[in-house]
Amino acid sequence: MSLKVAVPVNRSGMVDTITRTAPSAHVPGRPRILIVMTALAAAVTLAAACAPAAGPLGRRPAPTGPAEREIVFPVGREVSFSDTFGAPRGGGTRTHEGQDLMAPKMTPLVAAADAEVDWLRWSSSGNAGNMLVLTDDDGWEYWYIHINNDTPGTDDGANRYDQAFADGIRDGQRVRAGEVVAYLGDSGNAEGTSPHLHFEMHDPSGRVINPFNSLAHAELRVRSAAETERDRPFGNLETVQRSGGTVTVRGWGIDAHLDDPVRATVMVDGNPVASASASLSRPDVAAANPGRGSAHGFELSTTSAPAGSEVCVVLHSIGGGGNTRLSCRTAPA
Numbered sequence: 177m178s179l180k181v182a183v184p185v186n187r188s189g190m191v192d193t194i195t196r197t198a199p200s201a202h203v204p205g206r207p208r209i210l211i212v213m214t215a216l217a218a219a220v221t222l223a224a225a226c227a228p229a230a231g232p233l234g235r236r237p238a239p240t241g242p243a244e245r246e247i248v249f250p251v252g253r254e255v256s257f258s259d260t261f262g263a264p265r266g267g268g269t270r271t272h273e274g275q276d277l278m279a280p281k282m283t284p285l286v287a288a289a290d291a292e293v294d295w296l297r298w299s300s301s302g303n304a305g306n307m308l309v310l311t312d313d314d315g316w317e318y319w320y321i322h323i324n325n326d327t328p329g330t331d332d333g334a335n336r337y338d339q340a341f342a343d344g345i346r347d348g349q350r351v352r353a354g355e356v357v358a359y360l361g362d363s364g365n366a367e368g369t370s371p372h373l374h375f376e377m378h379d380p381s382g383r384v385i386n387p388f389n390s391l392a393h394a395e396l397r398v399r400s401a402a403e404t405e406r407d408r409p410f411g412n413l414e415t416v417q418r419s420g421g422t423v424t425v426r427g428w429g430i431d432a433h434l435d436d437p438v439r440a441t442v443m444v445d446g447n448p449v450a451s452a453s454a455s456l457s458r459p460d461v462a463a464a465n466p467g468r469g470s471a472h473g474f475e476l477s478t479t480s481a482p483a484g485s486e487v488c489v490v491l492h493s494i495g496g497g498g499n500t501r502l503s504c505r506t507a508p509a
């Protein structure tokens with residue numbers, strides 16, 4: 177079965193055409209419906225907007241042994257590095273428990289494996305600053321430390337969320353190897369140093385492992401727009417209205433993988449202010465997308481959207497992975 181569905185006009189005035197194909201049998205736990213969206217150019221991704229040119233920054237060192245774990249290189253471009261695992265830090269009070277991968281701020285950081293976001297820390301303070309821990313299906317952990325906290329081109333410490341983490345990334349979010357999850361920076365105790373990713377690997381028992389050979393052997397891979405396209409939820413931001421100090425955002429969304437309601441997060445000037453499942457009844461959307469249930473609508477309110485601020489909605493699938501930034505609007509007075 178295949179049919180085409182016209183989605184309400186989006187920000188750029190285009191109508192997306194969605195081709196849906198239902199497989200002959202439902203496999204539990206697997207995508208039930210393959211959805212291919214065209215007009216992808218209309219989908220604005222922050223990664224594309226902010227990523228510096230991705231040429232190599234030197235060459236990786238030759239491995240000295242087999243990989244501790246086969247991974248995708250956590251930085252989205254080639255960088256040179258040397259083995260500093262175990263080197264003294266903090267005036268000899270501790271040792272270095274990872275590898276430092278130097279690159280310009282806002283260089284995309286990608287998931288080292290198919291994994292789940294186990295811990296997301298959004299704070300410039302402490303040694304680590306902004307950080308992310310991904311846990312793969314076998315229990316290995318990948319720690320991303322010193323994630324960006326600055327407005328591009330500055331060292332202002334503004335710590336805008338969407339300049340630290342990729343759209344939709346939050347606790348429990350499913351990610352795929354090579355998917356952009358965050359942006360390289362200098363938060364935490366790296367403020368006085370060159371921007372870098374401090375990368376750690378912990379085995380399933382929690383033991384810190386030197387990731388040197390894993391990094392030296394790692395595949396360099398950033399998931400392309402064509403690859404992420406089929407993971408993208410789709411939907412529409414319909415209205416942004418004010419009543420007194422409260423701004424209410426309404427629209428709808430559908431997960432690319434699951435029949436569960438997709439998650440909708442409201443971002444104001446780049447920072448998440450409200451999030452909920454798009455689980456309100458929307459008979460019109462259900463009629464246009466048969467077989468996907470009727471729970472698609474979202475209605476989110478915030479008192480944190482002053483007049484003139486930028487209001488955006490990100491749709492993201494916690495369990496299935498993938499995200500889409502819907503159109504943005506200016507908060508009304």
Ligand SMILES: [Zn+2]
Pocket residue numbers: 272274275276373374375
């Ligand atoms: Zn380090």
